[in-house]
Amino acid sequence: MTQPATETTIPAAEAAFSLDRIxxxxxxxxxxxxxxxxxxxxxxxxxxxxxxxxxxxxxxxxxxxxxxxxxxxxxxxxxxxxxxxxxxxxxxxxxxxxxxxxxxxxxxxxxxxxxxxxxxxxxxFRDTFENFFAGMLMLWKYPFEAGDFIECGDLLGRVERVHIRMTTLREVSGELLLVPNSRLFKNPVRVLTDQPERRVSILTGVAYSVDLAAALEIVEQAVGGCEHVMRERPPQILAHGFGNSGMEIEVTWWCGSTPLAVRQSRSEVVVAVKAALDAAGMEIPFPYRTLTFAEPLTVAHDDDA
The missing domain is CATH 1.10.287 (Helix Hairpins)
Known part of the structure; x- marks a missing residue:
């Protein structure tokens, strides 16, 4: 026979004792x-x-x-x-x-x-610590400071501040760029404003029929009279070689090192050289094309002419 299940009950005194103990x-x-x-x-x-x-x-x-x-x-x-x-x-x-x-x-x-x-x-946080130590080393021995223009690969801008983890660059177009310090530490960096002056070169030319020596003197006078060309370092005007349409002339001068100073001086020099050669009647060559036809061409005449 199956015995009926018995129900276990806790006396009230024992429950109260357990609660008091807790x-x-x-x-x-x-x-x-x-x-x-x-x-x-x-x-x-x-x-x-x-x-x-x-x-x-x-x-x-x-x-x-x-x-x-x-x-x-x-x-x-x-x-x-x-x-x-x-x-x-x-x-x-x-x-x-x-x-x-x-x-x-x-x-x-x-x-x-x-x-x-x-x-x-x-x-x-390996990358974070890599940028941290790169920033410490950059602050310790790198040659650029806040205000310098630097170029690293496709990055170009003015350094606003070198932080511990990143460097803030102000691009020439005005945008603020945050660059991890490890990128600047591992890659070559060009400090454009390390010196107060910078050398710039362009190529111009004159036709083969023009007196080259006289053209060099005219270009030198034109460049020397430009406001954004440094007087302390005279410009160098040298014959560069024989081009497809004329004689090539290399024009080299020194100007300020900031990107704006370079652009201003280049624009001024181009305008001055063009005006001087035009005033002297010296042709600046441009590409000529000679067309050769396999068969003679028939010239049509206007009967009413």
């Missing part, structure tokens, strides 16, 4: 937590004082660094020094605050934990 344990845990918090208040206050002292020390150190190296160091190098000082001071201050709040954490354990954390973060 409440007691909860109160004991809360009391212990509050006691530990009160006991650690001096440590927390000390850690807060360490953080405030760290901030004050970093602020004072930056002011001293600006006074000492501000007149001698480049602006980019000064920014590197400031960042390194802030990083070292804050890392030390936060480590001390951590040791004060958690006495069981030794400096060796804290540094070991930071080392493991840095490895994990470095693997996760």
């Amino acid at each position: 409440v007691a344990v909860t109160l004991q845990t809360a009391t212990q937590t509050w006691t530990d918090f009160i006991a650690r208040l001096p440590m927390l206050a000390l850690a807060l004082g360490i953080i405030l002292a760290t901030w004050l020390l970093a602020w004072t150190s930056l002011r001293v660094a600006r006074r000492i190296a501000g007149r001698r160091a480049r602006p980019s190098l000064l920014r590197v020094i400031e960042r390194l000082i802030k990083l070292a001071i804050w890392a030390t201050g936060l480590l001390l605050a951590l040791i004060v709040v958690f006495p069981g954490v030794s400096p060796a354990k804290a540094l070991g934990g930071l080392g493991l954390l840095s490895v994990a973060v470095g693997l996760a």
Whole structure:
């Protein structure tokens, strides 16, 4: 025979005892937590004082660094020094605050934990750290500063600022371009404004029937009279070679190094050379085409003429 199922019931006294025990344990845990918090208040206050002292020390150190190296160091190098000082001071201050709040954490354990954390973060943000270190090296030793025009591949613009992770360029058309520092660090960069002057060359020419020596003198006088051509460096006007339609002349001069200065001087020189050769009656050659027909052409005559 199957025995009927019996229902297990908990006495009311036992249930009340269990509830009272849970409440007691909860109160004991809360009391212990509050006691530990009160006991650690001096440590927390000390850690807060360490953080405030760290901030004050970093602020004072930056002011001293600006006074000492501000007149001698480049602006980019000064920014590197400031960042390194802030990083070292804050890392030390936060480590001390951590040791004060958690006495069981030794400096060796804290540094070991930071080392493991840095490895994990470095693997996760490899590109970010690559741009970071590239930016530090660029600020340390690269020859361009804010305001310089640089060219890197198909990029051309004026450097507004070199940040830790990226460099901001203002393109000649006005757009703001954000370039990762690793790209500028790994690829060749042309600093167009490293010197205050820049050499520009164009090719012109005269017909074969023109006196070439006289044409060279006329072109030299025309270029020398241009406002955007530097007087300190005389232009170089040289015969370049024999072209398809005339003699080629190489015109070289020095002007300002910015893209606008180059464009202005090139426009002025082209206009001056064209006007001078036209005034002298010297033909600037253009392509001639000679058509040869296999059979004679019949010329039609107008009977009414």
